[in-house]
Amino acid sequence: MEIFLKYSLILVLCFILGCKNKSAPDLASLDLIRGDLQLCGNGEFGDVSFSESCSYETKATFNLAIALLHSFEYIEAEKAFVQVIDQDPECAMAYWGVAMSIYHGLWAPPPNEILIKGSRLLNVAKKLSKSTKAEQYLAAIGAFYEDWETVDNQTRKNRYAQKMKEMYQANPDDTEIAVFYALALRASAVPTDKTYKIQREAGKILEVLFEKEPNHPGIAHYIIHSYDYPELAELGLQTARRYAEIAPNSAHAQHMPSHIFTRLGLWEESIHTNIKSAASAVCYAESTAPGSHWEGEVHAMGYLVYSYLQIGDNTNAQELYTYLKSFKEVFPVNLSIAYTATAIPARIAMENKNWEAAATLELPKNLGLHWESFPWQKANLHFTRAMGAIHTEDLKAAEIELNTLRSFQEALIALDEGYKANKVRIQIKMAEAWLAFANGNEEEAISSMEMAVAMEGKTSKHPVTPGEIVPADELLGDLYLALNKPIEALTAYELNLKIHPNRFNGVYGAAVAAKQCGNQKKATYYFKQLIEMTKNSNSDRPELEEALKFIQSS
Structure with missing residues (x-):
């Protein structure tokens, strides 16, 4: 009897331990990013409450990871999800979180190594016990990573959006599902579709959510991305002015409002928010890789130079270019840094002719x-x-x-x-x-x-x-002026200003064309607009001197 009880106890213990470890995943091959979270300021990234986190002990870390993810603080989001994995290796949703942190749907297609990593993460998560909703989340993002060797990026983005749509329709009251669906929907839009049907649909979903949860970082962020077009930008202005307050410690959240400000020609607001974004990015770089410069800083600098040039401020634009040339190391090396590195000098030269x-x-x-x-x-x-x-x-x-x-x-x-x-x-x-x-x-x-x-x-x-380095319709106006066709030039410049409001050269070109047409009223209007746009910039652009002389003599 004693022997029987002894072996029974051993079997029970083996059963318990077996249940606990039956799905113990092999983490060595996943190439996970670990380390202390580098959060500048007070770590304020908005309010998120995600229903599908795992243990109570990891809930706060999981919600922080989701908030970081919603502001595209991808590296820190992955580290936070990995902290959850290390504390609870059987939390399937934490593997989903890492797979989401490396999937940048609004950016360039991910390289093969990222697709391999995402596939491995999801293979681990499949073997773990999970709720029905977690199963659906994993199946949705799995539709993007699945068959990546043979199926193109756009098709896989469409598949992911469709899966999230099915989740959204089945769970209409789940905020996080709705937010991730709206993002997936926006990411599936093709840049050649000028009807913006998909973007408008995503924006409407998010606007309803924003009324209920005005401090949610993802809702505000994705509204801006949905309306980041000249034809739609006005719809995102109110949200743009709120997002930086919702997630004050995110460099990306400080930057994103300038997408809307740029579309509307609100240069002073764009400059203000990108200065804060660059400072936050510098803080992050100093804590992560001292001596190097993070992509977030470089990206903000690109928008700063563009805005400075539109108020005629060559001094600050040139200072930023000089600063960029002093960089010795940047991270991560990507299309954003490469674009900004060529766009800044190109803009400075082209804008000043x-x-x-x-x-x-x-x-x-x-x-x-x-x-x-x-x-x-x-x-x-x-x-x-x-x-x-x-x-x-x-x-x-x-x-x-x-x-x-x-x-x-x-x-x-x-x-x-x-x-x-x-x-x-x-x-x-x-x-x-x-x-x-x-x-x-x-x-x-x-x-x-x-x-x-x-x-x-x-x-x-x-x-x-x-x-663009220079808008095509603005350059068409320049061509018509060079051909002594001021009437056609004025038409081109005014069409340009509808899409690119308050551009320095667009406004100046319209003024000159109107003057050459003999349209004193329009010339006065545009020269006054140029003077008003640049009043705080201490600009030495010769076009301003011409504008002042015209106004004084008229």
């Missing part, structure tokens, strides 16, 4: 970027060089730059990067137009510029950039 500087721009060598991986970003520089060469009458150099742009377009097509290839194609058409003008081919010049305008009108800007 400093054609000598434009013609001689060089790729930055201080950031450790492998530029062969970034043909779209390099195109910014070569487009600017082409325009500089044309205006300095070095037409042979302009042809060389055009051929370089054409090679980038071909490379992007080969990489199945149709959107980016199209953006380069627009730059090619603009450069071809001005080269035709330089060669005395007026009709060809106008035709090519009008084609560029039409192409750009059908293509949304990329989320990583505040706008």
Whole structure:
């Protein structure tokens, strides 16, 4: 009897331990990011209460991870989810959280190593016990990672959005499901769809939620992303002015409002929020990798330079460019950093029509970027060089730059990067137009510029950039002025200002065109607008001196 009880006890203990460890996952192959969370300030990231966290002991960490995820603080979100995994390895939703932290649906398609990591995470989670809702969350994001070797990125994003839609319809009162569905829906929108049907649908879902939960970071954040278009931006303005207050310690939350401010030409507000964003990003870099610069800072700098240039503030724009050239290390190396590194010098040269500087721009060598991986970003520089060469009458150099742009377009097509290839194609058409003008081919010049305008009108800007290096319709206005066609120029500039309000060169161009047309009233209106836009910038732009003289003499 004693022996029987002894063995019975052993069997019971084995059963208990077996139940506890039957799904013990192998974490070694998952390449998880660990470490203390680097949260500047008081760690305020908004209010989140996620129903599908696991143990009570990990609930606070899980909710913090969700809040970080909602503000795209991806690295820290992953670390927080991994803290949950380390404390509770059988929490299936924590593996889902890591898979979500490495899936950046609004950004570029993830590289293969990320897709492999996501697939492995989900394979581990499948083997763990979980609630029905957790099962649905995992199946939804699994629809993106599944068959990634053979199914294209857009199709997989659509599959994920469809799965989240099914969850949303089955759980209409679950805030987090609704928020993640709206984000998945927005991420599934293609940039060539100018009806913005999907974006509007996502925005409406989020607006209803925002009334009930005005301190939720994801709701505010994704409203801004849904309305980050000239035609929709006004719908996101109120939310943009709230988001930074909801998550004051997130560099991305401080930056995101400027997407709406930029669309509406609210330069002072954009400058204010990006200064705060850059400072927060510096804090994060100092605590994470002292001596290096985080992508969040570089991204904010790109928007800052754009805004400074629109108020004629060359001093601050140039200071930021000088600062960028002092960087020795940046992280993580990605398309955002590459874009900003070429866009800043290109914008400074193009906005000021400093054609000598434009013609001689060089790729930055201080950031450790492998530029062969970034043909779209390099195109910014070569487009600017082409325009500089044309205006300095070095037409042979302009042809060389055009051929370089054409090679980038071909490379992007080969990489199945149709959107980016199209953006380069627009730059090619603009450069071809001005080269035709330089060669005395007026009709060809106008035709090519009008084609560029039409192409750009059908293509949304990329989320990583505040706008094109120079809008095509603004450059069409410049061409008409150069051809002594002020009536056509004024039409082009005014169309441009509807989509790109308060751009310095757009407003100035409209004023000059109106003046040449003899339209004193419009010339006065636009020159006064230019003076008002730049009143706080201490600008030394010669266009302002011209505006002041016109107003004083009229």
